[in-house]
Amino acid sequence: MNSFDSQSELKSGQHSYRIFRLSALEKKGVNLGRLPYSLRILLENLLRQEDGKTVTAEDIEFLAKWQPQAEPSREIAFMPARVLMQDFTGVPAIVDLAAMRDAMKLLGGDPEKINPLQPAELVIDHSVQVDEYGTGNAYEQNAILEFQRNRERYAFLKWGQSAFHNFSAVPPGMGICHQVNLEYLARVVFTREQNGQSVAYPDTLVGTDSHTTMINGLGVLGWGVGGIEAEAAMLGQPVSMLVPQVVGFKLIGKLREGATATDLVLTVTEMLRKLGVVGKFVEFYGAGISELSLADRATIANMAPEYGATCGIFPVDAETLRYLKLTGRPAEQIALVEAYYKEQGLFHTPASPEAEYTQTIALDLATVQPSVAGPKRPQDRVLLSETGASFRKQLPNLLGPNAGKLGERQAVRWEGEGGHASVNGNVQSTHGTPEPGSAHGLQPIPEHATVKERFGVEVDPYLDHGSIVIAAITSCTNTSNPSVMMAAGLLAKKAVEKGLSVPPWVKTSLAPGSRVVSDYYNKAGLMSYLDQLRFNVVGYGCTTCIGNSGPLPGDVSKAIEDHGLVAVSVLSGNRNFEGRINSDVRANYLMSPPLVVAYALAGRIDHDFDNEPLGKDKAGQPVYLKDIWPTQQEVADTVASALTSESFRKEYSTVTLGDTNWQGLRFPTGDVYQWEPDSTYIRKAPYFDGMAATPAPVTDITSARVLAVLGDSVTTDHISPAGSIKQNGPAGKYLTDHGVKPADFNSYGSRRGNHEVMVRGTFANVRLRNKLAPGTEGGVTRLLPEGEQMSIFDASVKYAERGVPLVILAGKEYGSGSSRDWAAKGPKLLGVRAVIAESYERIHRSNLVGMGILPLQFAEGQDVASLGLTGEEVFDFPGLKALLDTKLANGRTLKVKATAPDGKTKEFEAKVRIDTPQEILYYENGGILQYVLRQLAARA
Known part of the structure; x- marks a missing residue:
């Protein structure tokens, strides 16, 4: 259908394309200029x-x-151009598709019907783990271990x-899927053949990872969804x-000297979390966006899940075209992008009119200050100058069960050429330290060696609360940004030239x-300096940021356990939730790559960079952070000299081939x-x-027991198996x-x-922390009515044997964090039928529905405590069937009955x-996949 007579022709170069002109709507009195950029893409x-069914003329109008001020009420159907996956979420998606083929066969349909109809692109990036580090062959050793552990998964893919x-x-x-997407996969304008004609339209996508929003920096609309x-x-x-609703974020001014894109994004995240943008689009505008490189924009867009928005998008403009050229995209594709977006009125210039927004917020870039975020959440920004005081204030809430007060911190100095360590004045030669000018860093050391084996240093006396044991330049958020990465390399160069070293207990x-x-x-000559500080390349993928930090050296781990220490990780990532980075580490701080290097040199999170030197130079003079921090001009000059289109063309020309391990991998065949x-x-x-061709009628949930009573900000990392x-x-x-x-368990993600x-x-x-089992940490609950304490899984098995449905009670922001489909799949298989929470993160709520779990929300002002619930009650949900029979036409509230033990x-x-x-249809079918399968089988 074409109710608005919008089909037209666009010529670009030697090619002609059919497009659907937005300007056709102006004949209906629509003022396109007032619409936010993101909504014009949806339009x-x-x-x-x-088609008159899924999408009607009324939807378009x-x-x-x-x-702008209207509460979201009307449903529309968005059809993305493609789907992006990483392997942690991609493997179960392909497992599900394979199982659907089996089920289709049993239902009498054609298994070939189960096939992606939209391009599905998967980047294997989540499986590499930092087992080896600080050596010239760390990458090779980790790659070998990765293939040994994941051969079966990779053969399946x-x-x-x-x-x-x-x-x-x-x-x-x-590489990491979001960086590969930004630098290579994204088209900005998509084309396909339809009825013998080329059709051009905006590149859009959904991805099985929360940080799919990174592509918003390129002007491409997309966001994370659950795997299902x-x-x-x-x-x-x-x-x-x-x-x-769409929130407009106005940027003005320019970043001042010493502030980085990471500092900017942590500031933006804090501001938007306070404003409240869950379920909303965020759109950046204003003169300040012209001061941001495409990589800076992508850094901000990447963190949309952290500030809670569905997306955080920038418009297509001249900077977009410049980036496409830099990253080696074909000239004809760049010309098509420019022609299409200008023809559609989507190309941003300084003269473009400002759109109307639901609400606006503004930031002067010149006010951004060096910052970190931690120790538990990305939105908890702390000024760099106040980090030590903030950590000490947080310490009582971070202490482990075995915490004890150690003696005063012992003096540790790092000085001299070649990385010699002066520990309490006794100079000791660090094992495997490179000779000056070594290109490969440390020499090979035994696998899983302790710090004592590596460096000849007993770590126990020198570790204390606040000691940094992990320093990682990691994650798509910052490794996609050449400016902050070059800043880290330049800082490392200056540190090495001053004679500074990293304490041996820091896993770099x-x-x-x-x-x-x-x-x-390598072109900038900086890799050797990073190597000398033990920041050797450990892999090209998501590592520490997703919990693949690998084990700490045994003596470090033992010292932490023996003394109940609050050890610290510093990383250039986007997530620092409890238990995510490493099970031995209780405090985790997000920061820019150069700050990661700086903190690694300092060795502790409460180092005062303004007043405390990092060490002494070769002449015995104190060296402060300001002495080695690179200027913006130094960074810009280095980026300009070392980053070229040829780099991108060379590296991506073979990106789909893989190494010899991948090429030689044998795999099964057959449909x-x-x-x-x-x-x-x-x-x-x-x-x-056992799925039937038609779903069984929905029934009320009765005699349900509570599996867990959880507090606020329970993330998908708490729910889904991870690490x-x-x-x-x-x-x-x-x-x-x-x-x-x-030794071969591997990680949950890999399984x-x-x-x-x-x-x-x-x-x-x-x-x-399950309030139903007070005083415990981990997956522990009590089996009711007996009250026996056991693992949540073991309890679920016993409840299943008794035919008892299960309920989760939770607080605010339930399911925040990564778009983990197993945060819904796992509870489904445990027997959870309903969740009652104060509020939900967007993706997790939809995932629950997609798995046939009923998400309920406490009335405003009510919660577990105010209602006097303990979790020991038996729950009934009468009226659920009747309510769904009306398709919720009779309201969206359900009466819940809780019967206490007395x-x-x-x-x-x-x-x-x-x-x-x-979503009603999905729930009635027992889940979204069951609905789709039945729809496809019915067409057979």
Whole structure:
């Protein structure tokens, strides 16, 4: 359909394209200039997808006449151009598609119908772990270990490439999905053949990772969704969404000397979290955006999940075109981007009119100050000058159960050429220290060596609360930004030239987001200096930021455990939630790459950079941070001299080939996957077992027990299995019973394709506090009514044997953090039927619905405490069936009945957070994948 007569022709170079002109709506009295940029992208999507059913003329007109102050109420269907995945979330998505093929066969349909209809691109970036570090061969050793641990998963993905159309994978060791997306995959303008004609339209996407929003910096609209929602999008299902409110963020001025893009994004995150933008779009505008490089914009856009927005987008402008040229995109593609966006009135210039927004907020870039964020949340920004005082204030809340007061911190100085360490005045030669000018850094050392074995230093006396044990330049947020990366390299150069060294107990690592980083570091002559400070490349992927920091040296870990120390990590990442970075580390701080190097040199988080030297130079003079901090001009000159289009063209010309390990990997063939019954990595997903062609009617939930009572800001890291697998936990016992040695457990993320492991790791985070089992940390609950304390998984098994449905009670911002589909899949397999929380993070709420779990929200002003709930009650949800039978037409509140052990009952109203008509269908089918499968089977 084409109700608005919007189809037209666009010529670019030698090619002609069919487009859907936004200007056609002006004939209907629409003022396009008042619409935010992001909504105009959505509007084009609706124009192009109009079919009278999924997208109607009324939908288009409603969006075109968007009212900034209106509460979101109307549902629209968004059809992204493509889907982006990383391997942690991508493997279970492909497992689900493979299981759907089996189920389709049982339903009498054609398994080939289960096939991505939109391009699905997966980048394997989440599986590399920092086992080896601080040596010239750290990358090679970690890459070998990665393939040994993940061979089965990688073979499965290669099968997926051969079995599914429209699915491609970037092999491991090439980079982080968001940086590869920014530098290579993103088209900005998409084209496809339809009815013998080329159609051009904006590049849009959804991704199975929260930080998919990084691409917003390039003017591409996209955001993170759960894996289950992404699978539906791959299979041609539109993303159901409410027309959002849009917050305008005005930037003016220019960053002052000493402030970095990381400081800016931490400031933006703090401001927007305070404002409250969950479920909203954020759009950046104002004269200040012209002062930001594309990489700076991408850094800000990357953190949208941290400030809570669905997206954080910048418009396409001249800087976008410059970046496309820098990153080696074809000239004809760049010309098409310019022609298309100008033709559609989407190309931003200083003369572009300001759009209307739901609300606005402003920031003068000149006011941004050096900052860090921590010790637990990205939005908890602290001025660099106040970090020590802030840590000491937070310390009582961070102490572990074995915490004891150590003696005063002993003096530790690092001085002299070659990294000699002066410990309490006794000079000791650090093991394996490079000779001056060494190109490769430290020499090979034994695998999992202790600090004493590496450096000949007893760490116990020198570790204290606040000691930094991990310093990592990691994550897509900053490794995609040449300015902050060059600043880190220049700081390292000046530090080495002054004779400074990193204390031996600091586990240092450099994990670039693409191989281009190493290329420009080498061209700038900076890699050798980073090596000399032990910031050797450990891998090209997500490492420390997602919990793949690897084990600490044994003696460091023992000292932390013996004394209950609050050890610290510093990282250039975007996430620092409890238990995420490393199970031994209780305080985690986000910061810019140069600050990571600076703190590594300092060795402790409460170092006073203004008044306390980092050490002494070769002449015995004190060296302060200001003495080695590079100027903006130094950074800009180095970037200009070392970063070229040729670097991008060279590195990305072979990005899909992989190394010899990938190329030689053998994999099964066939349209239907041959499941291995003994596999501990890949198991057939159970969601379709016994599924009928039509769903059973929805029934009320009765006689439910509470599995956990949780507080505020419980993240998907607390819920979903993440990080290392503990030997004595349910998942560790399962692997041991299946013949897997603890050394080969790998991480939860790498075993996401095995539901048996994942369900046992759900709610097993070591920092989870379940109020139903007071005084405990980790996945512990009490079995009711007996009151016996046990693991959450073991309790769920007993409840399942009794036929008892389960409920979770929670506080504010339940499910914030990464878009982990297992944060919904795991509870589903545990037997959770409903969650009652004070509020939800956007992605997690939709994931719960997508898995057939009922999300309920306490009425305003009510919570677990105010209602006097203990979690020992039996819960009933009468009226659920009747309410859904009306498609929620009779309201969105449900009466909940809680019966205490003494027989007394309490009744309260909860809001049903099934937010769209499409979500009602998903819930009635038991989940989004079951709905899609039934739809496809019906067409067979």
